[in-house]
Amino acid sequence: MSSIYQHFRPEEKQFIDTVLDWKEQVENTYAPKLTDFLDPRQQFILQSIIGDGVDVRCGFFGGRAQSERKRALLYPEYFQPEEKDFLVGLYEIEYPRKFMKLEHPMVLGSLMSLGVRRDKFGDILVNEDRIQFFSNEEIESFLMTELREIGRASVHLRRIPFEEAIQEPEQWRELEISAASLRLDAIISAAFNLSRQKSQALIAQKLVKLNWKTVENPAAECMEGDLISARRLGRCKIIELLGYTKKSKSRLKIGLLK
Numbered sequence: 001m002s003s004i005y006q007h008f009r010p011e012e013k014q015f016i017d018t019v020l021d022w023k024e025q026v027e028n029t030y031a032p033k034l035t036d037f038l039d040p041r042q043q044f045i046l047q048s049i050i051g052d053g054v055d056v057r058c059g060f061f062g063g064r065a066q067s068e069r070k071r072a073l074l075y076p077e078y079f080q081p082e083e084k085d086f087l088v089g090l091y092e093i094e095y096p097r098k099f100m101k102l103e104h105p106m107v108l109g110s111l112m113s114l115g116v117r118r119d120k121f122g123d124i125l126v127n128e129d130r131i132q133f134f135s136n137e138e139i140e141s142f143l144m145t146e147l148r149e150i151g152r153a154s155v156h157l158r159r160i161p162f163e164e165a166i167q168e169p170e171q172w173r174e175l176e177i178s179a180a181s182l183r184l185d186a187i188i189s190a191a192f193n194l195s196r197q198k199s200q201a202l203i204a205q206k207l208v209k210l211n212w213k214t215v216e217n218p219a220a221e222c223m224e225g226d227l228i229s230a231r232r233l234g235r236c237k238i239i240e241l242l243g244y245t246k247k248s249k250s251r252l253k254i255g256l257l258k
Contacts, residue, residue, distance in 0.1 A: 122134035
């Protein structure tokens with residue numbers, strides 16, 4: 001069992017144990033297990049543990065193909081999952097758009113203030129004055145009843161089909177890079193073409209997040225599946241570790257969004 005943990009960060013042990021419990025539950029009950037929304041790193045960990053297993057398999061769905069946050073479904077070999085099995089709903093927020101504009105942080109804050117955990121809803125989509133979000137179907141009636149105000153605006157929710165989801169213009173560009181090491185500052189330098197000193201300064205100024213958490217340690221080691229965001233620069237996701245160059249630099253395939 002300990003051999004599993006060595007491939008991940010110490011602080012991820014609790015989530016790994018949870019995944020192992022889910023896997024055991026499916027094996028014992030021979031029935032599917034649906035999770036809440038997982039971030040890309042959690043999805044990577046779950047996929048790594050389940051792999052291409054025969055007895056237990058897994059699938060992901062967050063409302064659309066390019067969703068970052070997705071629910072996972074662990075299921076036995078006989079089960080054929082469909083989109084409806086993931087119990088994901090898409091909701092548009094209706095509000096007086098002539099008088100104000102809602103933004104991502106406002107919606108996130110209002111949902112959290114209702115006591116809804118972050119893993120109960122997925123991506124929040126914004127396009128000019130329109131705003132939508134994906135959520136667990138299980139809390140739909142609660143949200144419809146309780147989410148009545150965001151900021152100073154009176155709001156109400158309207159469930160809409162996935163085909164009406166806002167199409168955000170985000171386009172990730174895939175490329176291969178080489179970095180001095182897998183340290184956070186080295187990856188930022190290579191991905192965004194910065195000096196090591198400037199990368200370290202960004203981290204020191206708390207302008208860098210690793211998997212949605214602010215990191216102040218430039219020596220933090222990055223792993224496959226990580227998402228790095230640097231304010232004013234963009235986002236970088238580590239798609240695959242490709243080994244080393246002849247000069248012992250780390251080779252990586254990354255996705256870049258500026």
